[in-house]
Amino acid sequence: MSLRDKLSEIKEKGLADIGQTDDLKALNEIRVHLLGKKGPITAALRGIKELTPEERPEVGSYANKIRDAITEAVAQHRDQLETIQLNKQLAAEKIDVTLPGKPVAQGQPHVIQQIIDQIVDLFLGMGYEVLTGPEVEEDKYNFEMMNLPKNHPARDMQDTFYLSKEILMRTQTSPMQARALEKHDFSKGPLKMISPGIVYRRDTDDPTHSHQFHQVEGLVIDEHITMADLKGTLITMAQNIFGDKFDIRLRPSYFPFTEPSVEVDVTCFNCMGKGCDVCKHTGWIEVLGAGMVHPNVLKMAGVDSDVYGGFAFGVGPDRFAMLKYGVDDIRDFYLNDVRFLNQFSKRGN
Amino acid sequence: MKVSYNWLKQYLDLNMPAKDLAEKIERTAVEVDSVTIAEDGLKKLVVGHILSMKKHPESDHLHICSVDVGEDEPLQIVCGAPNVDAGQKVIVALPNSRIGGNVKIKRSKMRGVESEGMICALDEIGFSKDVVPKEWADGIYVFDDDVPVGEPIYHYLGMDDPIIDLDVTPNRGDMLSIIGTVHDLAAIYDQKPEIKKPSVEEDQSLDANAEIKATADSGLAKAYKLRVVEGVKIAPSPTWLQITLWNAGIRPINNVVDVTNYILLKYGQPLHSFDKDKIDGDIVVRNAKKGEKLVTLDEDEHELSPDDMVIADNDQPIALAGVMGGFNTQIDDDTQNVVIESAIFDSFHIRKTAQRHVLHSEASQRFERGINPDGVEDALNEAVSMIKQLAGGKIAQGIVTASEYHPELPVISITAERANHVLGTSLKLEEIKRIFDRLEFPSVEHGDTLAVTVPARRWDIHIDADLFEEVARIYGYDNLPVTLPTGRQTIGVLTSTQRLQRASRQILEGIGLTQAISYSLTTDAKAKMFLMRDSEPTKLLWPMTQDHTTLRMNLVSGLLDDVAYNHAHKVDDVSLYETGRVFYKDSADQIRPEEVEHVAGVITGNLTDPAWNNHVKPADFYLMKGMVNQFIVNLGIKGEIAYSATDQYPEMHPGRTANISIHGHNVGFVGQIHPQIAKMFKIKETYAFELNMQALIDLPKNDDQYQPIAKYPSVKRDISMIVDSETTNDEIVAVMNKRGGAYLSAIRLFDVYEGENVPDGKKSMAYSLTYVNPRETLKDEVVNAAFEKIKKRLTADLNAEIR
Numbered sequence A: 001m002s003l004r005d006k007l008s009e010i011k012e013k014g015l016a017d018i019g020q021t022d023d024l025k026a027l028n029e030i031r032v033h034l035l036g037k038k039g040p041i042t043a044a045l046r047g048i049k050e051l052t053p054e055e056r057p058e059v060g061s062y063a064n065k066i067r068d069a070i071t072e073a074v075a076q077h078r079d080q081l082e083t084i085q086l087n088k089q090l091a092a093e094k095i096d097v098t099l100p101g102k103p104v105a106q107g108q109p110h111v112i113q114q115i116i117d118q119i120v121d122l123f124l125g126m127g128y129e130v131l132t133g134p135e136v137e138e139d140k141y142n143f144e145m146m147n148l149p150k151n152h153p154a155r156d157m158q159d160t161f162y163l164s165k166e167i168l169m170r171t172q173t174s175p176m177q178a179r180a181l182e183k184h185d186f187s188k189g190p191l192k193m194i195s196p197g198i199v200y201r202r203d204t205d206d207p208t209h210s211h212q213f214h215q216v217e218g219l220v221i222d223e224h225i226t227m228a229d230l231k232g233t234l235i236t237m238a239q240n241i242f243g244d245k246f247d248i249r250l251r252p253s254y255f256p257f258t259e260p261s262v263e264v265d266v267t268c269f270n271c272m273g274k275g276c277d278v279c280k281h282t283g284w285i286e287v288l289g290a291g292m293v294h295p296n297v298l299k300m301a302g303v304d305s306d307v308y309g310g311f312a313f314g315v316g317p318d319r320f321a322m323l324k325y326g327v328d329d330i331r332d333f334y335l336n337d338v339r340f341l342n343q344f345s346k347r348g349n
Numbered sequence B: 001m002k003v004s005y006n007w008l009k010q011y012l013d014l015n016m017p018a019k020d021l022a023e024k025i026e027r028t029a030v031e032v033d034s035v036t037i038a039e040d041g042l043k044k045l046v047v048g049h050i051l052s053m054k055k056h057p058e059s060d061h062l063h064i065c066s067v068d069v070g071e072d073e074p075l076q077i078v079c080g081a082p083n084v085d086a087g088q089k090v091i092v093a094l095p096n097s098r099i100g101g102n103v104k105i106k107r108s109k110m111r112g113v114e115s116e117g118m119i120c121a122l123d124e125i126g127f128s129k130d131v132v133p134k135e136w137a138d139g140i141y142v143f144d145d146d147v148p149v150g151e152p153i154y155h156y157l158g159m160d161d162p163i164i165d166l167d168v169t170p171n172r173g174d175m176l177s178i179i180g181t182v183h184d185l186a187a188i189y190d191q192k193p194e195i196k197k198p199s200v201e202e203d204q205s206l207d208a209n210a211e212i213k214a215t216a217d218s219g220l221a222k223a224y225k226l227r228v229v230e231g232v233k234i235a236p237s238p239t240w241l242q243i244t245l246w247n248a249g250i251r252p253i254n255n256v257v258d259v260t261n262y263i264l265l266k267y268g269q270p271l272h273s274f275d276k277d278k279i280d281g282d283i284v285v286r287n288a289k290k291g292e293k294l295v296t297l298d299e300d301e302h303e304l305s306p307d308d309m310v311i312a313d314n315d316q317p318i319a320l321a322g323v324m325g326g327f328n329t330q331i332d333d334d335t336q337n338v339v340i341e342s343a344i345f346d347s348f349h350i351r352k353t354a355q356r357h358v359l360h361s362e363a364s365q366r367f368e369r370g371i372n373p374d375g376v377e378d379a380l381n382e383a384v385s386m387i388k389q390l391a392g393g394k395i396a397q398g399i400v401t402a403s404e405y406h407p408e409l410p411v412i413s414i415t416a417e418r419a420n421h422v423l424g425t426s427l428k429l430e431e432i433k434r435i436f437d438r439l440e441f442p443s444v445e446h447g448d449t450l451a452v453t454v455p456a457r458r459w460d461i462h463i464d465a466d467l468f469e470e471v472a473r474i475y476g477y478d479n480l481p482v483t484l485p486t487g488r489q490t491i492g493v494l495t496s497t498q499r500l501q502r503a504s505r506q507i508l509e510g511i512g513l514t515q516a517i518s519y520s521l522t523t524d525a526k527a528k529m530f531l532m533r534d535s536e537p538t539k540l541l542w543p544m545t546q547d548h549t550t551l552r553m554n555l556v557s558g559l560l561d562d563v564a565y566n567h568a569h570k571v572d573d574v575s576l577y578e579t580g581r582v583f584y585k586d587s588a589d590q591i592r593p594e595e596v597e598h599v600a601g602v603i604t605g606n607l608t609d610p611a612w613n614n615h616v617k618p619a620d621f622y623l624m625k626g627m628v629n630q631f632i633v634n635l636g637i638k639g640e641i642a643y644s645a646t647d648q649y650p651e652m653h654p655g656r657t658a659n660i661s662i663h664g665h666n667v668g669f670v671g672q673i674h675p676q677i678a679k680m681f682k683i684k685e686t687y688a689f690e691l692n693m694q695a696l697i698d699l700p701k702n703d704d705q706y707q708p709i710a711k712y713p714s715v716k717r718d719i720s721m722i723v724d725s726e727t728t729n730d731e732i733v734a735v736m737n738k739r740g741g742a743y744l745s746a747i748r749l750f751d752v753y754e755g756e757n758v759p760d761g762k763k764s765m766a767y768s769l770t771y772v773n774p775r776e777t778l779k780d781e782v783v784n785a786a787f788e789k790i791k792k793r794l795t796a797d798l799n800a801e802i803r
């Protein structure tokens, strides 16, 4: 048998061995054996000395080809075996993906905070500044400067917690109108502000009343601010908070600090305007009060009411939250049952 | 005010459904509480004629009636009313009818006798007991004879009249009357109703001013007028008048009293009728004297205060002026001579008296909001004419006038330019004038201006803004353009404080705490807990309940209330935070407290739900500390955060509470709620922190700078030691920091152990130290030398045994 035939035989057997192996370790042993210094090819090539110098290069090159073929066959077969092994492993690693994920600790903003933030962000975008003021207020700011002198009948509309004759828990965020008007320098530009905060009323807590709740006051004063601007601003707010499908209507009302005064209704959430028990079959739900700032309020704050004027509005985030989410008891907002609070986890509203 | 649609129709041409009218009123004038038609929901109620009646054999109070209901055969109906009798025309609920309260009436047997329906009392068909006349209060209602048998009852009881309940705002007292409402609707619908001035047929033989004298302080009663009618015969009012009153929610009494109430509804002018013969001498309007008492019509006795305004005769008070009449001078069945009073009482006095005596009557409600000065005499005149017509008698000649009020009518000049400037409209002056024509406000054009005279019946209007409101509402708010403010630009940004407050909330939520909003008003005891500084409590003068008397001086106690609420509802795991104000006072004399922003948190139970592969550890001190520390770190406050053990808070666990300071400023505390306090609140083991948020806002912040990441590898060395149990982590870390050399960059405690293999009174502490040189690769020899130095110092300074 010629050396070349011998090499061919080694190759055939080697390839056959490789093909039959189903074990990576065995495959490696075959490779080491075939290609190693003590392997059959090396052994066979010892016989090269007996060949003529002309024949040697050809056989040598043939041997290298065989080595390459075996190397490649091993590599190919290894890939195959590895794939098989990986598949086996993957099959063994199968889990029940329907088991629940690990709980993650996450806190939620209070639902009223979410409403307030939404209002604040909207008005920031429209160029309003955010002002906050004291919760313990002077009668002067809470009532007198809001055109509610002592003995004014409308004071009875707001039962008040007093600390003394002149000091009280603010019943509304409106005193921030007076405080802002007093401070503002109109030569620097118009006054556009909103003021969120807690207010207090001497009420018995029940599903629709709370002795503590929230308000957001809005105020815009400049040389030419109209009731049409108020209407546009309120529509923008209603649609931003509740959705584009909501409309508003203005109704005449009475607040001592605005004239004209309006109450603002928004399309009923429950029936979208068709009429239902929630809206007393009117299709509308009252959500806020507003109006054109009363000249007396401007005058008392030292603002020239012949030159400056504008609008004010007061929003109740508690009421907004109740309407938006269908919460039927205002006390739920202040009891802080975590099962209640954690429901409001939807973000990006 | 409950307004009858049918009554309005006597003046105005209205043919829209009542609901549409109500909507129009709402959009243009005042709020509408409800529109109700009494017959809605009722079925098969007809007029029946009791042909005959006999006693029920098995009962001593039931009767068996044979009732003609307009069908071929009379019905047999069993009736238990005490006033039922043959010959009466009555309300019959036929078989399968529906009466008040959605009750169905079927054929039934009553003690063995078949009853084909029911004879009804007024309250059984939906009337409020408050409006049922005394005559019919304890039995069935009996119709006048002229009511046709078999017809539905509704029309004959006014139950087909839509009643529009107006919720009148304090400024629109004029709408608390039919005439006022008619005026407003006339403007809205552009109609010209005819409102007749009443005429009086006086009897020349009687002189009112000779019959009675009256005096009044015009500060108490701007107008005070009386008329006298003699020789009346008291009887029930005709049905139409009774219907008018009960539909307005007023109980019919008798022909004289009913007339005064009818006039009140029509004019908005409260009247009062006295039995002239029960008055001792003359009438005076005055303040009550100390110690005086008065029994009012509702038979309640009131102790009067000198702030109360009374009508008195020579002897004693006979009425609480403008609020309620006196029992001792009331009209009774034998009254023959009456004095009718029409007045304008001072609204402030009325309001205070109504509040003091808890008597909010139809009259007081109107006096509080104001009275039309033009209507005082008209109302009085129409009243006596009606009394004469319904009760007979002679009207004495003349009006007894104690005081009189005819205010000068305001004339307000406006321009179209100014109206449009305020409203955003583009109305022409003639359009505006048209609106005032519709309102029947006389107006005169002078070039660009319109001088508008405000009639006395609209006493709420004083300034141009009031007129602009009239223009806007009659023009229609729906017709206003929709725009946004224009003009000089402003920048809407949060202040740095507001940004920090918003970030605070986000940090705490990211850590796993949910925002709570608790009550600021709490009990005195809770207000004083967890006091971070000396302070007196701020108390309400007149709290509503014992639970909310005092302003909080801490946030933690409110959060503990929240935990307690959750525990009471079987929720054991609670992690909450709150931001808000606490209220401090330096002394009890200080009235107005200082308001300071705080932030606080509580955790109890598990932070996450235990689950199949989640073995949670319940909250402990170190979890709470880790949270509060992360919070402060995120705020980027300059300086070292230090924790020192404290037992200064009696409500906190004395061995598990730390004061927190930043750069030497105390900012709050963290720790475990004292077990006794926890027990008091009925809560489980709970951890809390509270920080002075205002202090955190005010403290200087780190510069916005970044530290380059070291390019050279760091080297770690672990050290384990045994130290005295009393030795604190802070002490060990302080030594390591002081002696650690230039390249020690981090110290991390990774194990603390007490127990087996550690001697009593000792503990094992293990730290991982990281060394790094930002400029070159650290050599082992350098690290070793530094590490050895630390070991030596720990041994020397803290008696540590290095392992």
Ligand SMILES: [Zn+2]
Residues within 6 Å of the ligand: A268, A269, A270, A271, A272, A273, A274, A275, A276, A277, A278, A279, A280, A281, A282, A283, A284
């Ligand atoms: Zn609805």
